[in-house]
Amino acid sequence: MPLTDDADIAHVLETTRSIALVGASHKVERPSNRVLRFLLAHGYRVIPVNPGLAGQQIHGQTVIARLSDLGEPVDMVDIFRESAAAGDVIDEAIAIGAKSVWTQLGVINAPAAARAEAAGLTVVMDRCPAIDIPRLGIAAVR
Numbered sequence: 001m002p003l004t005d006d007a008d009i010a011h012v013l014e015t016t017r018s019i020a021l022v023g024a025s026h027k028v029e030r031p032s033n034r035v036l037r038f039l040l041a042h043g044y045r046v047i048p049v050n051p052g053l054a055g056q057q058i059h060g061q062t063v064i065a066r067l068s069d070l071g072e073p074v075d076m077v078d079i080f081r082e083s084a085a086a087g088d089v090i091d092e093a094i095a096i097g098a099k100s101v102w103t104q105l106g107v108i109n110a111p112a113a114a115r116a117e118a119a120g121l122t123v124v125m126d127r128c129p130a131i132d133i134p135r136l137g138i139a140a141v142r
Contacts, residue, residue, distance in 0.1 A: 001113075001117070001123075002113050002123040002124055002125035002126075003122065003123065003124050006136060009124060009127070009132055009136065010132075010136045010138060012076070012100055012102075012122055012124060013129060013132065013133055013136065013138045014138060014141070015075070016044065016075040016076045016099075016100065016141070017044065017045060017075055017141055018044065018045040018046075018047070018072070018073070018074040018075050018076070019039060019044050019045070019046045019047070019074060019075065019076045019077070019078050020046075020047045020049050020067055020070060020074045020076070020077045020078070020093075020098070021035070021036050021039070021046055021047070021048050021049060021078045021080065022049040022050075022067065022077060022078065022079050022080060022081060022089050023049070023050060023079065023080030023081045024036055024048030024049060024050045024053070024058055024063060024080070025050070025053075025058075025080075026053055026056065026058050031080065031104070031128075032080040032104075033058065033059075034130065035078070035080075035104075035128065035129065035130045036048060036058060036059055036061070037059050038129075038130040038133075039078075039129065039130070040059055040060075040061070041140075042133060042138075042140050042141065043140040043141040044141055046059075046061060047061060047062075047064060047070065047074065048061050048062075048063040048064070049063070049064055049065070049066065049067060050063050050065075051065040051066060054069075066092065067089070067092040067093060067095075067096050067098075068092065068095070068096065070096060073096070073097060073098075074096070074098055075098065075099045075100065076098060076099065076100045076101070076102055077089065077090075077092075077093035077096075077098045077100070077101045077102070078102045078104070078129065079101065079102065079103045079104060079107060080104050080107075081107065082107065083103075083106070083107050083108050083109050084109070086103055086107050086109040086112055087109050087111065087112035087115075089101075090109065090112040090113070090115065090116050091112070091115065093116065093121065094115065094116055094119040094121060098121060099121065099122065100121055100122040100123065100124065101113075101116050101121055101122075101123055101124070102123075102124040102125075102127065102129060103124070103125045103126060103127075104126075104127070104128055105126060105127065105128050106126065107125070107126060108125055108126050109125075113125055
């Protein structure tokens, strides 16, 4: 079952250092762009993931096409995709050995969440770290 307790969510945010942000956009008006900028400013290492923008830069970070292209492990996969597409991304997060998956507001895929939990990943669903970090008083990570 995805985490809902504030203390558990705070723990995920406090122990995460690296995040692959799937569905990253170069358009400044898009939520994924704003969240990516927020997470970087808060001290996280963020790798944007978007096959259509691979090789380009968003907020100084090089975009990769897919999670399997990561050259390093990540703690969290933050998903900005529609609920149906989130399942494939969660399966990729399992395959790369991510510690947690986080789906953004409105992104709910219970079967994929169950697969992630069965594989040992922590799941946070239908939330936004850019909302929860200040709400929970999470200090910048370093």
